[in-house]
Amino acid sequence: MPRPGFLFDPSKNSLFYLVLFMTFIVLGLTASEALSGRYSIIGSVASFLGLFVAFQSWKAADDASRNTDKALTQMHQLAEETRQLVERSTTVEEQIKAAVVTISDATRELYRGFQPILLAMRDFLEESKGSEYLALMTDSAAIGTFYARHHRPELNQREMRALTNQIHDLLLARARDAREFYLATLAADTPAADNQLPTRDQxxxxxxxVQGVWQQFHPEGPxxxxxWEEHREEHLATLRQIEETFQTLSEHPQQRAAGLGPHQQVPVLPLQLFLRFDAEAHEPLRALVVFLGQYNLDRVAEARAMQTTDxxxxxxxxxxxxxxxxLDDNAAYQQLRREFPL
Known part of the structure; x- marks a missing residue:
């Protein structure tokens, strides 16, 4: 709203009115002498005090009006920001819905149950031979072994052992023939202190x-x-085999030249990923997504997975x-992506 002029704006004219009131006092005193005391000093002072009190009341009212205007402006701004936030929330919700529809439309195959998912993993690795880019994110390098061994009700151990051995062999084969190969897992060891060896992770x-998976099948105890040590050693042994294959038998000089090893660690595991890029394939990009991570271990007995080429x-x-x-913060990896975009 427009502000009043100088004479009616107490925030600007305080000094002016103070001088004016003092002038009135002087005039009052002068008049008092001229009129032989009929207009006394007390009267002059009282007039000044009356005018001053009136001025202060006017100023206080103006300040209150200013504060009210400011509060109303802030309320309007808050209302506008709230409206924009609601609009953005609605937009985000619509984007989430669209993403769900996209995932549903892009799903080529849906897998339910532990054994079908392991079979899908095996087939994915088998079909990824000679890929330009292969990235896997699982809880352990010994893929599927802990589930197969400790699942309840008990699975056919001969079949499960044959299946997990096939996955293990294919994992080493892909570490050998992929141009870029990355396996990301959860850490099996606690970080080592300076000048100390890593300690076994409890x-x-x-x-x-592993504890979360175990308790789904064996709720009676940890x-x-x-x-734990059996699975840990199996995991570390597989990592050593992958590293040896990568360093001595592999066909990815660009990745080695960039100083990027095959094993990466992740701080969290929301789900498990098998990702492949092969420019010569009919469908260059493919993903197998296993919806089993540390946040939904209560669903381990009802695991779900999907495969997409979108x-x-x-x-x-x-x-x-x-x-x-x-890896998105790794300069060498980013250089590889510029040279070999996916």
């Missing part, structure tokens, strides 16, 4: 994940040290993988 990320969806999962492994 509270680390992989241990917590995983024993013997069971390019944008697969690229979104690749971005998730890069973010969780911090």
């Amino acid at each position: 509270y680390g990320r992989l241990h917590h994940f 995983v024993s040290g013997e069971v 390019p944008e969806l697969v690229r979104a999962f690749i971005s998730m993988f890069e973010s969780l492994t911090s």
Whole structure:
């Protein structure tokens, strides 16, 4: 709203009115002498005080009006920001709905149950032979072994052992023939202090994940040290085999030249990913997404997975993988992406 002029704005004319009141006092005193005391000093002072009180009341009322105007302006701004926030929330909700529809439309196959998912993993690795880019994110390098061994009700151990051995062999084969190969897992060891060897993890990320899976099948008690150590050693042995294959037998000089190893660690595991890019394939981008992570271990007995070849969806999962492994902050990796875009 427009502000009043100088004479009616007490925030600007205080000094002017103070001088004016003092002038009235002087005139009052002069008049008092001229009129032989009929207009006394007390009267002059009283007039001044009356005018001053009136001025202060006017100023206080004006300040209150200013504060009210300011509060109303802030309320209007808050209302506008709230309206914009509601609009943005609605937009985000619509984007989430659209993403769900996109995922549903892009899903080529849906897998339910532990054994069908392991079969899908095996087939994915088998079909990824000679890929330009292969990125896997799982809880452990010993893929599927802990579930197969400790699942309740008990699974056919001969079939499960044959299946997990096939996955293990294909994992090493892809570490050998992929141009870029990355396997991201949860850490099995606690961080080492300076000048000390890593200690065996009793509270680390992989241990917590294994503990969560174990309790779904064995709610009567925690995983024993013997069971945990068996799985930990299997996981580390597989990592050593992958590293050896990568360094001595692999066909990815660009990745080695960039100083990027095959094994990455992730701080969290919201789900599990198998991601492939092969420019010569009929469908270059493919993803197998297993909806089993540390936030829904209560669903381990009812695991779900999907496979998609939708390019944008697969690229979104690749971005998730890069973010969780911090490869998106690695200059050497970013240089590879500029040279070999996906």
